[in-house]
Each structure stands twice: as structure tokens, then as C-alpha cells.
Amino acid sequence: MAIELIEGSLAIAHGAALCRPGVISAYPITPQTHIVEDLAKMVADGQLKTEFVNTESEFGAASVVLGALAGGSRAYTATTSQGLALMLEVLYNCAGMRLPLVMCCANRSLSAPLSIWSDQQDAMLMRDSGFIMGFAEDAQEALDLHIMGYKIAEDERVQLPYMVNVDGFLITHTFEPVNIPDQKLVDEYLGSYKPFQVLDPANPITMGCFTEPAYHMDVRYQMHKANLESTKVIEEVAASFEKKFGRPSGGLIRNYKLDDADTVVVAMGSITGLVEEAVDTLRGKGQKVGLLKIKTLRPFPTDKVREALSGKKHVVVMDRAMSAGYGEILGSEIKAALYGTPNPPAIDSFIYGLGGRDIHEDEIIGMINRPNPGTHRSEWVGLRPDLLEE
Amino acid sequence: MSKMLKPGINVKPGSSKENKTGSWRNYYPKFDHAKCIACGTCETYCPEGIIFGDKEHKYDADLDYCKGCGICANICPVKCIEMLLEVR
């Protein structure tokens, strides 16, 4: 193992390369570009043996990796935002076909207006797709989730694609010390790819049949069930990963100073580092605050969320995306998870950081200490009143 | 895991043979073996690929699948195939 100070994108590229995908296909888009550039360089320098396919669009790239999986290879792609939107038809198809793609999404806002900056709006396109969706909080976890992603996706009980979400720029373009695992360890951990369905003239199957009403709903239910039940596999993999590589990473949720907390912030992605600082600041002032990090959005870890938030007085959910015409997204899922539990906490939800809007510790503290807890629903934090004045 | 629905619902090759499309037919081909010159043109042009025969046995259609399109009768160079109304 080697600890190196590297850019997040390079950590991600190492994560992908260590899993030895037979096929990588991608199309450049900011802020994902460095990931595929780094992979292309590894191929050019003979450090990575893979079929690297430059395509005419993200739609093409997603289709190439789907075809590669059907052809029996482990496959990888990375994209962001508009690219993800363009891939969407293929990605839903990939999940329905139960092909274990691993892809990285450098989370970025969706146009219009065009913005290359970070938020998690793009990821929300994928909530209903059937993909398993992990969210990294830093470059190390982004690397780790690639290895865990293949382990989960290729599990016979799962057979679903995995999406590694990393906040664009905030993770992809910052330099952090990253522990790059030895190839040997990753090889031992993952093993070579053994597809459950493969196109082979010696055993000719038909893949991608269409279904009539007599079958469709059951096939969709089976996919949904496999996604739901992958919580077990995700936990197993987080445990085996920690055992093999010696650090906690991934999983369904992670807690920070949660056990004795009265107020709990729920957040996802790179913001959790800043929330930890806010928690520490408030704890220094005697306030019992904790943090619940959502590491896996799909399958939604309902039981874990209930368990973590049971008995708490106040929950503050931070959303880096929004549902136009409704508001909160993660907020409403947390509320739904707690609905019907005894003495549920007061829940506030906030929308922050869209399109790269900065957020500061005092703003997070402000969310936690708003007067009248439980009355703040989908409140936008960090808007510019000078622009919005009527 | 379900035994019926495999993830990916991929299916076995050629399993459409369970689907006997002969029931679609309004007309059926009647082959006059006395006139047949065993050229095999009907076999080549059958959209279902269900006409069989050879020089010795002359040609016939597998009526389990024949949809009664009549291409064989139309294409036959010696007009030895007649399309007759199916009576069921």
C-alpha cells in the first residue's frame, strides 16, 4: 500500500483500474474528464490492460459498456450531469437487464442554466433506475467504493449495476492523501469476473427479451427486491473490505457522535466533513449534536435510518438537490422512513449548495439552531436576496 | 432466488418453436409431388423456414408453423403448389 497526495480524479482512476475492467468506455465531460484522462494515460503507458473505447457520446459510451458486460467483460464508465442524462435510457436498461456495471458520476448540476459546478441533482435522475447508489465523502472513499461496487454488483444475490457518486470538483479536483491498495490485495478480494449471463456461440442465449403484461410486473418486482435485499450484501462487503484493507469505508450509513446526540444532521457526500466540524463546534458549546451520513441512497437503508434516529429530538436533513415543485428529496425520504415510528423527532429540511454555491459552517449551525424546530421544510440556504428581491 | 424468472430473463435458443403459428393460417399449401421438380425454390423463400424436402422426397410444408402466406405458391416455377382454404 502507498499513501500518495493525489487529485480525487486520479484516486478514482486508480480505484477503477485496480478492478481490472476488460472494457472502459467514456466521453469527456467536466468535471469527470480527469478520471478518463488518467485512465487513458494508464493504458497509453502500459500500466493498465483494457480495451479503452472513446465514443461519440455518453449514450454511446453507456451502450458500449452494456455490450461489453453482455460479451462477458467487466466494464467501467464515468460521467456527470448532462452526460448522465444522455446515458439515462441505457442505464435504466442496464439495471433491468441485471448487468453489473460500475460507473462513477462526478455529481454536477443539470442545465438550465448551464453550470459545470457541483450538486447532486444529476444523481437524483437515477433514484428509480435499479442502480445501487453509493455516495463518497472523500477521495479515499471514492476509490474504495469502486472496489466495493464491483464486489456488490457481481454478487449472485444482487446482479445489479453500481453507481459511485462523488461531488464534482469538491472531490474530483481536490488533492488529498489517498491510500492506494496493492493490486494483489484487490485481485484476491474481487477475483476475476464470472458473468451470470454471457453471449457465447457455444451456448447461445437470447438477452433482452420484451415482456407482455403477464411477465413485466414480476420481472420489475424481482429487480426491485434484489435492490432492496442488497442492503445485506452491502453491509457484508463493507465488513469484508474493512477486514481486507484495514479501514472502514462505504456501507449503508455511518454515524458521527450520534449515540448521545439529541439533534442529528443527515447529509450525503462531501459535505459531511464540514458538518463534522459544525458538530464539534456545537459540542464544544455543550450542545448534543451528531451526524448521520447516508452512504447508500439506493437501496434506501430504511431500517438503519430508523434505528439511528429513534429517540432523537430533532433531525436536520441537508439536500444538495431538489424536486422542483416539491422541494426536499432526501428530506422526504427520511421523513417517510420515520413515519409511524413512536415519538418521531421534529424534522427540518434544507436545500443548499446548488450549482457550486458555497456553504459555510455557520450556515450549518444556523440550520441546526433555527428557532421552532420541525417547522422548516425545504428551506433554501444561501440564496442571494439581492438577486431575488421583488 | 426464483427458479422461474432468472435475473436478466434470458431465454433458450429457438424456443419460439413452442409457438405453433400454423393456427394463424387461412390458406394452406398443397404440394403436387408429381409436378414438383425439386428445385427447392419454395424452401429458400419460405419466411418461416419450414418447407422441407429433397430430390427424392419432394417438398412439403410443416403445417404446425405455416402461416399460409402463399409466397411458395407464387414463386414456384412449375406452379405445383396450390393455396387451398383451410377448413378447421
Next chain:
Amino acid sequence: MEDLKQKLMKKHLLAPGHTACAGCGEALGMRLIVDAIGPNCIIANATGCSEIFTSKYPQSAWEVPWVHSLFENSSAIASGVEVALKARGKTGIKVVAMGGDGATADIGIGCISGMWERGHNILYVCLDNEAYMNTGIQRSSQTPFNASTTTSPSGSESMGNQTLKKDMIAIANAHRVKYVATVSLANPKDLERKVKKAVETVGPSYIHFQAPCPLGWGFDSDKAVEIAKLAINTGLFPVIEYEDGQLVKVQKIAKKVPVEDYLKTQSRFRHLLKSDAGKKVIAQIQTIADANIEKFGLV
């Protein structure tokens, strides 16, 4: 009879029991094409008639490995399969992509352009029935000039589809596709030879097959082959062959037929026969056929 059937029935790579319409030119052509390709292949198929009538769960008419993903990506799926085989060190398997005229010339042309530009060793087959038949006969960029479809209907203000067929052969050649050919039901031997040649080509190859459609074109179920012959003999469907961008062979027209003889066999053109304005359109269609004849030296 059963014994004889077992003994004499040829094993085709497209099995019966598929749900194509009776007399479907596409089903017939596809069977001839797949039989010519042979068993050692993997096919990626676009959404459309050919996919729907062969792969209704839990049955499949395919005797070869076959995958369907979406409407517009069979070429990119095939690209993925081809590189996966390379990555796995598997050699000798021909990868084939297939799609209808809409999947090829309209919605899927971006992915096809990418596939050709990258130079994959893939045979692409366009099954051209000249409209979106699976969704109910809507016009595509392969619908002939002034054919009536459900989205280019003829009426008091229109004679039907107002555009010319997009030239897929020129587009393929512009991508330096190594082998490019058109094939027809009218000449199954030529079809077989060309498909085999395309399979043997190392690099991109393109086969464009005209697929007469009884339902969409409006003719009786026994007429697909004779209509394909008329398409050739009028000059409306030139049967041609390119190697490395060079025209190497054309099928000569034995006896030139006026386009009206072709048009009158199909209800999609029947409106043209009813008025003086229609007669003018027929004259325009004749100039299209004549231009083909001159361009390719068909007579």
C-alpha cells in the same frame, strides 16, 4: 411424414414460431442473412419489428447468441461485445449489429457513425422496410418519395412523404467502411455471397437489405419477392457492391420496367395513380430511377 420432416428440415438459425406477419419480407431476408452469417456469431439487435417478432419472453426464435438493448444503440452494443471478446482473447466470432431503417438511418445513426469511425470488426445489417412499421407505418428517412404513411399521409394538400431516401451507402462509404453492399430477396444467391463476404471482411462492413412489408406497403402476403424484383428492375433499388469505397459490382437490369409498374403494386403509392398531379409525381419518381440507372450503370 414426421420422420421425413425431422430428416429433411434444414436447421435455420432463425427458428419458426416467430410472430412476423405472414409473408413478411423482413423475416425472410433476416433468415437468409443469418443462415449466411453462420452459427459462430453474436448479434445485437435494435428495437423494432425484427426484435419484437423474434424475442417475446419466454420464447426466442434465435439459434445464435443475441442481445437487444434499445432502439438506437445496436451498433454501440455490438462495439461493446466486440471489444469484450478482444479483452477476453476470444477470436473468430463475428459480431453483427442489426436494425431497421429508422434504427439505422434516423435514431441510431450517431452510434453507427461512432462504430464505423472506430473501425470495429462488425457487420451492420440494415433491414430497410422503408418506414417505422412496428409502431404503425410512420415515415422514416428511408421512406420513398411520395409514399403515403401514417405520418406522411396523402391528402388534398399532400402527395405523401416529401423527402428522398437518405443515402446510407454514401454515408457508409464516407466512413471508409471496408465492404458495403445492397441485397434483395430477388437474388438470394447474391445475398448469401455478399453476406459471407461481409462476414469475412476484417473491419466494418455494411449490408443494406430492402425488406418488402406486406402490411406497411400494402400488398398481398404472397408478393414480397416479386415486388423486390420490380424494385430492382425499375432502378429504384440498385443492387450494388463496394470494396474500400470502390464500386466493384452492380446487378444489371435484365429488362427495364417503368416505375409505375412497381408503384401500382402497393397501396402506399396508389394515390399517385388517381390524378394528374400524381402522374407528375410518378414522372419525378421515374427520374429518380433513371438517375440510379445512370449513376450505377444498371442497364
